[in-house]
Amino acid sequence: MKICITGIAGFVGSNLAEKLNNYGYEVVGIDSFEDYYSPIFKRHTAKILEKQDIKVYELNLCKDSLSNALDGVDVVYHLAAQPGNDAKTPFENYVNNNIYATKNLLEQVKKLNSLKAFINIATSSVYGFFATSPETEIPLPVSPYGVTKLAAEHLVMSEHRNNKFPACSCRLFSVFGKRERPDKLCPKLIKALANDTEFPLFEGSLEHKRSFSNIEDITQGLILPLKKWEKAEGEIFNIGTEEQNTTKRCIEVAEKIFKRKLKVKMLPKRPGDQLTTHANVNKSREVLGYNPHVSLEEGLNTMINWYLNEVKDVVEY
Numbered sequence: 011m012k013i014c015i016t017g018i019a020g021f022v023g024s025n026l027a028e029k030l031n032n033y034g035y036e037v038v039g040i041d042s043f044e045d046y047y048s049p050i051f052k053r054h055t056a057k058i059l060e061k062q063d064i065k066v067y068e069l070n071l072c073k074d075s076l077s078n079a080l081d082g083v084d085v086v087y088h089l090a091a092q093p094g095n096d097a098k099t100p101f102e103n104y105v106n107n108n109i110y111a112t113k114n115l116l117e118q119v120k121k122l123n124s125l126k127a128f129i130n131i132a133t134s135s136v137y138g139f140f141a142t143s144p145e146t147e148i149p150l151p152v153s154p155y156g157v158t159k160l161a162a163e164h165l166v167m168s169e170h171r172n173n174k175f176p177a178c179s180c181r182l183f184s185v186f187g188k189r190e191r192p193d194k195l196c197p198k199l200i201k202a203l204a205n206d207t208e209f210p211l212f213e214g215s216l217e218h219k220r221s222f223s224n225i226e227d228i229t230q231g232l233i234l235p236l237k238k239w240e241k242a243e244g245e246i247f248n249i250g251t252e253e254q255n256t257t258k259r260c261i262e263v264a265e266k267i268f269k270r271k272l273k274v275k276m277l278p279k280r281p282g283d284q285l286t287t288h289a290n291v292n293k294s295r296e297v298l299g300y301n302p303h304v305s306l307e308e309g310l311n312t313m314i315n316w317y318l319n320e321v322k323d324v325v326e327y
């Protein structure tokens with residue numbers, strides 16, 4: 011079975027590629043190496059993938075022909091996106107990389123005779139300030155990211171409703187781990203503690219509650235719809251960890267591992283930030299047999315070891 015992953019040089023995409031490859035699937039991927047964060051780091055990741063015989067095509071979903079990358083593909087995992095809630099990111103980047111990119115990808119994928127499954131990767135940000143509900147809740151996003159990712163999910167699922175396009179969608183919750191986007195909490199925390207530098211903290215965020223979901227549990231969860239496609243087709247699933255922790259607790263765990271106190275630099279409150287995420291994964295458990303198990307402590311330990319041994323003095327991150 012041949013699988014194409016969009017956004018393969020990114021955080022979740024690269025981890026998913028390695029997992030699928032280890033399971034014996036033939037994996038290829040597409041990435042445009044956007045400069046939202048270091049393209050040098052993404053190219054470093056792409057090289058690691060290529061060494062494992064995972065072919066990475068440098069293509070932009072918004073404008074390039076994807077026919078080489080999609081040739082003979084049975085399954086598409088669509089992860090390419092403009093992520094994050096960052097006031098500095100122009101609105102058109104969200105529109106282009108989340109909406110147009112998805113639309114163009116769908117147009118090209120629909121021409122494939124070989125396609126059996128299209129797995130869209132969505133986000134808990136579609137729920138808005140409080141992401142605690144089952145998939146049936148009416149989405150109320152509060153950021154350009156959440157709004158445009160919801161639009162992308164609708165584009166995919168409307169193809170399913172209109173044309174029986176074989177699709178499902180997985181909404182991920184605060185993923186952390188190896189190769190996490192450097193603008194997120196855990197990488198910033200780890201870098202600040204490892205280098206004894208200041209950690210920028212948005213006012214009010216210490217009490218934010220998150221389902222910090224380890225990349226191991228997430229990639230495991232993303233493989234399940236593929237394995238149980240007859241149950242997954244046409245459905246939306248929350249994929250995350252039920253364990254909930256505050257930002258404060260995450261900082262305390264990291265401080266304990268490093269045996270060092272964090273130097274905090276307060277920044278003004280950031281609009282559009284979710285206040286509470288708590289993955290309700292009842293449906294994924296029941297339908298897919300999803301069973302997340304990695305704790306915050308275990309996940310942070312693994313991530314810190316990865317950073318210290320494979321990144322810190324090796325590549326810009």
Ligand SMILES: NC(=O)c1ccc[n+]([C@@H]2O[C@H](COP(=O)([O-])OP(=O)(O)OC[C@H]3O[C@@H](n4cnc5c(N)ncnc54)[C@H](O)[C@@H]3O)[C@@H](O)[C@H]2O)c1
Pocket residue numbers: 016017018019020021022023040041042043044046052069070071072088089090091092093106107111131132133134159181182183184185186191
């Ligand atoms: N990381 C999380 O906590 C999280 C949570 C919820 C949902 N998600 C979703 O998971 C997916 C992956 O997120 P991530 O954290 O790995 O982000 P990421 O930025 O690390 O990966 C996305 C990749 O997509 C590529 N890309 C962007 N626009 C493209 C385009 N037009 N053509 C080709 N490639 C393009 C980027 O270069 C990048 O490498 C996204 O769809 C995101 O919405 C992530």
